[in-house]
Amino acid sequence: ETGVTQSPTHLIKTRGQQVTLRCSSQSGHNTVSWYQQALGQGPQFIFQYYREEENGRGNFPPRFSGLQFPNYSSELNVNALELDDSALYLCASYRANEQFFGPGTRLTVL
Amino acid sequence: AQKVTQAQTEISVVEKEDVTLDCVYETRDTTYYLFWYKQPPSGELVFLIRRNSFDEQNEISGRYSWNFQKSTSSFNFTITASQVVDSAVYFCALSEARGTSYDKVIFGPGTSLSVIP
Numbered sequence: 001e002t003g004v005t006q007s008p009t010h011l012i013k014t015r016g017q018q019v020t021l022r023c024s025s026q027s028g029h030n031t032v033s034w035y036q037q038a039l040g041q042g043p044q045f046i047f048q049y050y051r052e053e054e055n056g057r058g059n060f061p062p063r064f065s066g067l068q069f070p071n072y073s074s075e076l077n078v079n080a081l082e083l084d085d086s087a088l089y090l091c092a093s094y095r096a097n098e099q100f101f102g103p104g105t106r107l108t109v110l
Numbered sequence: 111a112q113k114v115t116q117a118q119t120e121i122s123v124v125e126k127e128d129v130t131l132d133c134v135y136e137t138r139d140t141t142y143y144l145f146w147y148k149q150p151p152s153g154e155l156v157f158l159i160r161r162n163s164f165d166e167q168n169e170i171s172g173r174y175s176w177n178f179q180k181s182t183s184s185f186n187f188t189i190t191a192s193q194v195v196d197s198a199v200y201f202c203a204l205s206e207a208r209g210t211s212y213d214k215v216i217f218g219p220g221t222s223l224s225v226i227p
Contacts, residue, residue: 002154033215042114042201042217043155056214090155099145101155 004093004102012108013081021076021105025093029100032074034066037088037104049074081109112137114204114218122224123192131187131221133202139163144178144185145203145215155201161185192225199223 003026013019025032031050035043045058049068063079072093078085088104113136123129135144146158159169161178169176173190189196199222205215 035215035217042203042220043215045214045216048214058214088153092155098160099157101147101157103152103154 002100002102004091004100006089006091006102006105008105009103010106010108012110014110015081015083017081018077018079019081019107021078021089021091021107022073023075023091023093023102024073025091025100025102026095027072029072029093029095031094032068032072033092033094034074034076035090035092036060036085037090038084039087043090046076078107083109085109112139112142112204112206112214112216114202114216116200116202116218116221118221119219120222120224122226125194125225125227126191128188128190129192129223131189131200131202131223133185133187133218135183135185135202135204137183137204137206139206141206143205145201145205146176146185146187147201147203147217148198149201149220150198158187189223192223194225194227197223197225 005024007022033048034046037043046060047054048056052068065077068074086109088106090101090104092099092101115134142163144161148156166178175188177186199220201220202218203215
């Protein structure tokens, strides 16, 4: 049990739609990162937030955006969904030397 | 550019055998972190270890051990006396060290380990 929760568990959208994925981490975990994991691949870093500001970003287009809130929850928003956005989306929070991942949201784009 | 290579795509061993998962990394940074994660069939990533680039001491935790060799840019992971519950995909990862914050954790493609009873 990592204390990091994500919702929803599964989601089906159609191409062109917008989606919001949510993550809730433990109290005191000021840093949260989001990852995209396509089937059969390793997770790819999307971006990271520290105290509600983005402080690192991977090679993802601007239609991937995020928010972090004071209550240690965060959101990943994806606009104009494409078929290739189908993946497992993971969030992770940090404390000291450990990183805690949530169970992920499986997004399917049809 | 940073890169992590896990040349072994799939490994099968019989229970109680030892198995080593290889990881080779590339980075121009002098300070960085290396990680290993386990992803069981349930899908949730489980953090196993983080190692600072300045700490080349090998580490042992129960049946798990890690061999960090900076000279060959390798960070290999050995499971001793494997068990069926060890069946999972294992990822090696690398990140630049920025204070207490992580940045752009780069994952390898993963090695799928099957432990046969």
